[in-house]
Amino acid sequence: MNSGILVIVSGFSGAGKGTLVKALMERYENYSLSISATTRSARPGEEDGREYFFKTEDEFKEMIQEGAFIEYARYVNHYYGTPKAYVQQQLAAGRDVILEIEIQGAQKVKQQMPEAVLFFVTPPGATELKNRLEKRGTEDADTIRSRLQRGCEEAKGMDQYEYLLVNDDLEKCVETLHGIVQAEHCKTARQQRFVRKMAEELQVFMKGE
C-alpha cells in the first residue's frame, strides 16, 4: 500500500476553504482531517479529539520540546499546533490527510514534509473576493479595508502554492481538488515500490529465459 498524501489547504479569507474541506470529507471516504492541538479552553459543544486536542500550557510546551508538532504558533495568548503523530499514522495507513492552515503555517509544514501538496483556494477574481469579504457580517469601511489589506498580503503567497483552486462553483471545486489528489497519487515519486518491483521482476524473467 502506498502512503497517503498530506493535502494542505490555504487561501484567501472568504474563499470558502472551510466549506470546501467539509464537502470533500463528506463526499469521499479516503480523507482524514488533521486535528490541531490548542491551549485555549474548549467552548460549549467542542469535544477533545474532534474540534481540537485540548492541552494545558505545560502539556503543549512539553510536546514542543519532544518535537511532537509539525508546526505550531502562538496567537492571542494561546498556542495552536499540528501534532505530528496523528498525521503520520493516518498517512502510513494510506489515508490522505487534509490540513487547513494559513500561509505561514503551510510553509513550515512543507519544509518539514516536502512530499505534502499545497493548495491555494481563491475566488474567481478580486471583485468576487471583495464582495465576499463585504458580506461577512460588519460592513464598516475600516474592517473591509483591513480585510483587503490582508488579502493583498495573502496574494503575495500564492506563488508558493503548487495548485490554485478557483472556487467559483463548490461542486466543481470539490471534484477538482479530489482529482488533483488522485493525480498526485500517480506521481512516479510516490510509486517507488512499484518501480523497484517491476525492475526486479523483469531481471528475474531475463535470467530465466
Place this chain on the structure above:
Amino acid sequence: MNSGILVIVSGFSGAGKGTLVKALMERYENYSLSISATTRSARPGEEDGREYFFKTEDEFKEMIQEGAFIEYARYVNHYYGTPKAYVQQQLAAGRDVILEIEIQGAQKVKQQMPEAVLFFVTPPGATELKNRLEKRGTEDADTIRSRLQRGCEEAKGMDQYEYLLVNDDLEKCVETLHGIVQAEHCKTARQQRFVRKMAEELQVFMKGE
C-alpha cells in the same frame, strides 16, 4: 487563455500506449496529436500531414539547420523528428498536445520544453508485461528474450517520468491520464496570468477604499 500542455507519453513496448492515446483523442476534444516528420517514404494509405509529414533528406536536414525540431533521431537510414512549429501553435491555441515518443526522445523534449509533462505507461506488473510481449506475434525464445532485455532497459527510465500510468483497464487509464492533465492545468505555475491579475486588482481596490 492559458497555454495548452505538452503531454509526452512513453512506456514499455507492449504497454498499450497507442491504444491509450487513440482512446483519449476519441473521448476528449481538447487534444491534438503531434505529427512527426520523416524521410522514409509514405506507405500505401498514409497521408502527408496525417500519419507523418513526409520530407526529402535535404528538406529534413534544412529543418535541422533551422532548429525546426524539438528532437530528432536517425533510425535505420531514415530521419524522424518532432516539428516545433505545429506543437507550439497548438499549445498557444490552448490545446493539449500529445506526443508519443520513446524514452530518449522524451528526455530531449523535456530539456527543451521543461513545462512538458511526462507519462510512463506500464502494465500492472512484470508478469503481465511478459505475457503481452509473448502474445505479440512470433514466440521464439530469442525474440522474447530481446524484448525482455528492452523492457529491462526501459524500466531504468521510469524514474525520469513524472507520472506512472498503470494500464490495467483501458477505460480507467484514459480517465486517469485526462484527470492528470486537468490537474496540471491547475498548477500555480501555469496560472501566472490569474495570479498577477488578482494581486493587481486587489491593490487597486485597496487604493480605492
